[in-house]
Amino acid sequence: MTSPAAYQVSHLDALEAESIFVMREVVAEMERPVLLFSGGKDSIVMLRLAQKAFAPANIPFPVMHVDTGHNFPEVLDYRDQRVAELGLHLIVASVPEALTKGMVRESADGMRNRIQTPVLLDAVEKHRFDALFGGARRDEEKARAKERVFSFRDEFGQWDPKNQRPELWSLYNGRHHPGESIRVFPLSNWTELDVWHYIARERIPLPAIYFAHEREVIERDGMFYAVNEFFRARAGEQPFKAQVRYRTVGDASCTAAVRSDADTVEKVIEEVAATRITERGATRGDDRVSEAAMEDRKREGYF
Amino acid sequence: MSVDTWAPADGETAARPMDLLRFATAGSVDDGKSTLIGRLLYDTKSLFSDQLAAVEAVSAARGDEYTNLALLTDGLRAEREQGITIDVAYRYFATPRRKFIIADTPGHTQYTRNMVTGASTADLALILVDARKGLVEQSRRHAFLCSLLRVPHLVLCVNKMDLVDWSQEVFERIADEFTAFAAKLDAPDLTVVPISALRGDNIVTRSENMQWYEGPSLLHHLERVHIASDRNLVDVRFPVQYVIRPQSTTVTDYRGYAGQVASGVLKPGDEVMVLPSGFTSRIAAVETADGPVEEAFPPMSVTVRLTDEIDISRGDLICRPNNAPMVAQDIEAMVCWMDESRPLQVGGRYAIKHTTRSARTIVRELHYRLDVNSLHRDETAAELKLNEIGRVRLRTTVPLLADEYRRNRTTGGFVIIDEATNRTVGAGMIVEAA
Numbered sequence: 001m002t003s004p005a006a007y008q009v010s011h012l013d014a015l016e017a018e019s020i021f022v023m024r025e026v027v028a029e030m031e032r033p034v035l036l037f038s039g040g041k042d043s044i045v046m047l048r049l050a051q052k053a054f055a056p057a058n059i060p061f062p063v064m065h066v067d068t069g070h071n072f073p074e075v076l077d078y079r080d081q082r083v084a085e086l087g088l089h090l091i092v093a094s095v096p097e098a099l100t101k102g103m104v105r106e107s108a109d110g111m112r113n114r115i116q117t118p119v120l121l122d123a124v125e126k127h128r129f130d131a132l133f134g135g136a137r138r139d140e141e142k143a144r145a146k147e148r149v150f151s152f153r154d155e156f157g158q159w160d161p162k163n164q165r166p167e168l169w170s171l172y173n174g175r176h177h178p179g180e181s182i183r184v185f186p187l188s189n190w191t192e193l194d195v196w197h198y199i200a201r202e203r204i205p206l207p208a209i210y211f212a213h214e215r216e217v218i219e220r221d222g223m224f225y226a227v228n229e230f231f232r233a234r235a236g237e238q239p240f241k242a243q244v245r246y247r248t249v250g251d252a253s254c255t256a257a258v259r260s261d262a263d264t265v266e267k268v269i270e271e272v273a274a275t276r277i278t279e280r281g282a283t284r285g286d287d288r289v290s291e292a293a294m295e296d297r298k299r300e301g302y303f
Numbered sequence: 304m305s306v307d308t309w310a311p312a313d314g315e316t317a318a319r320p321m322d323l324l325r326f327a328t329a330g331s332v333d334d335g336k337s338t339l340i341g342r343l344l345y346d347t348k349s350l351f352s353d354q355l356a357a358v359e360a361v362s363a364a365r366g367d368e369y370t371n372l373a374l375l376t377d378g379l380r381a382e383r384e385q386g387i388t389i390d391v392a393y394r395y396f397a398t399p400r401r402k403f404i405i406a407d408t409p410g411h412t413q414y415t416r417n418m419v420t421g422a423s424t425a426d427l428a429l430i431l432v433d434a435r436k437g438l439v440e441q442s443r444r445h446a447f448l449c450s451l452l453r454v455p456h457l458v459l460c461v462n463k464m465d466l467v468d469w470s471q472e473v474f475e476r477i478a479d480e481f482t483a484f485a486a487k488l489d490a491p492d493l494t495v496v497p498i499s500a501l502r503g504d505n506i507v508t509r510s511e512n513m514q515w516y517e518g519p520s521l522l523h524h525l526e527r528v529h530i531a532s533d534r535n536l537v538d539v540r541f542p543v544q545y546v547i548r549p550q551s552t553t554v555t556d557y558r559g560y561a562g563q564v565a566s567g568v569l570k571p572g573d574e575v576m577v578l579p580s581g582f583t584s585r586i587a588a589v590e591t592a593d594g595p596v597e598e599a600f601p602p603m604s605v606t607v608r609l610t611d612e613i614d615i616s617r618g619d620l621i622c623r624p625n626n627a628p629m630v631a632q633d634i635e636a637m638v639c640w641m642d643e644s645r646p647l648q649v650g651g652r653y654a655i656k657h658t659t660r661s662a663r664t665i666v667r668e669l670h671y672r673l674d675v676n677s678l679h680r681d682e683t684a685a686e687l688k689l690n691e692i693g694r695v696r697l698r699t700t701v702p703l704l705a706d707e708y709r710r711n712r713t714t715g716g717f718v719i720i721d722e723a724t725n726r727t728v729g730a731g732m733i734v735e736a737a
Contacts, residue, residue: 008322008531009320011323011397011401013603014322016604017563018604020563021544021563024562025659028545028617051592052592052593053561053592055547055591055606056551056554057554145393145394146390146391161390165726165727166419166727167420168718168727168730169712170424171656171716173718189404191395191397275351276351276352277352278351278353281351282353296380
């Protein structure tokens, strides 16, 4: 007889089991799920969990990339490679196309974070998706810390933080009327460090920009931005070469790099464990707008 | 050594995998709950400098006399504007031994709804009292809700010991009173710790100021409290979540039942029964994407294959022929009502979600409403309003495959959903079924 102590699971196994459960619930109960795949580490981990949840069958839903047009080429290459390997159906909701059609207008500061929301909602309506898997984690940001695993959105894609459904045990309520939808966050209980430990354990390949490399950057507001076609140096900003890596991958015009020598997964884990700044705080210009920038975007239908 | 195996920091030789403990915190801001959480996060290096700087800036701008750590978790605009906590917030920290998930439940608004939500998944609940005030009505209510939700471990933190001159007498009086109250509730494992969250006494390390206290620091207890045996490893319960049938030319004739083990241990070769049909078969294999496993136990998500082709679909349950749950349409349950717009009424019809099974239900009887402060049963009650708890009798359209909640939190819990609004309006804990 095995002792009860043997029936223990590690925290990563417990998190994996919970995420797989969530993904299976969605596929069992919802009509048209889709997984939001940006080529960022969280959506990459989510894709691995989807593979595991339905093996030996294929992933039973398409993936969608909301393309701001401001991409890191390494990330786009990675996206296309993964999609081909797994035989996935990729839908691209394109902000540049929406700009051409006049559906959205470029904002004054050139950031496309806010204008990707109508593009996302338009694609949801067109494809009649009723469940959208997102890779957001509760440790990322204080508005997200209060969001449900199954997060209800009305027919305008809006999140109402004061009117959320209580979520008890592992009983998720995905009921909705036509036109409404549920955002589902299988990684809700994961931290940045958990994600990296899982990437190491599962030996999941990542886009190269997550690891230290030399890049021409400028420093702005204490953050290091790569100089490229989407991000120009202002007068007085002198580009210089530095050893950096990206902690998050978002729109190339507002995602900053951090100084780093971590060129392997193991070194990244050491670095993340020792860091004293959150990943969004270190790398996202878009969250610095106000104390409630994320909440305001989410209310409008953002991820 | 795999990457999720850490060397213990305290010099123990055997490396053990880091596990996961979920705990709920209860108490109001005045009890120092935010200070305690802030300290746990800070002392385990889980509080980041940009988060702290943001909180300090907002505190200063509002004219707070001290850095208000409640702002760490009060992330919503309305919460910051009104200075209240609206919703359950989840916080995370880790030590080399354990990862912790804190469900931080607010002290005042929608108190019961949030506490019940946070406690539903908790391995442990942490209740705070102010040493100067001792037990108050709210502390008893917290303890009652934890026992109702069958949270296996309870920790009472007697906080602000610095303000009562580190008095052993004060501590023991509160500890004795609480222990006596908890005994009446049939509360599980109870630990009482004297602390000062503000000064850090007995939080991470033992306090120099309270030599008379011989127990562990709070973090030491949280890291070591034994939770593995809280899981039910006796009753095999495997609610079928999804049937995996690959439509593929390379994998043919595959039929697997995917789900998360609710309780018990499943092994290849075991004789099993499928409910509600009652057909029996044997487990051919227990599989994961990483290959077959010898055993599956909670909380593993696996895929079970049987030796016989039986018609099984989502909502069915795999168990052992000699140890089955109740197959019942008449359910006696304690219900906590969570909807502000419409109360629960006798004759009311709702949707119900229990494990992976959905049904419709009608409320046949409301036996009584429970006063969570006095535990008095009001048998004249005609409805349950928001945050009220009562004992009901339900009739369901299809049988539920259910256990008593006290024996199995997964097969004993359910939610009630309003079919018109689709909102989750109630949480139920099965007392008995027939």
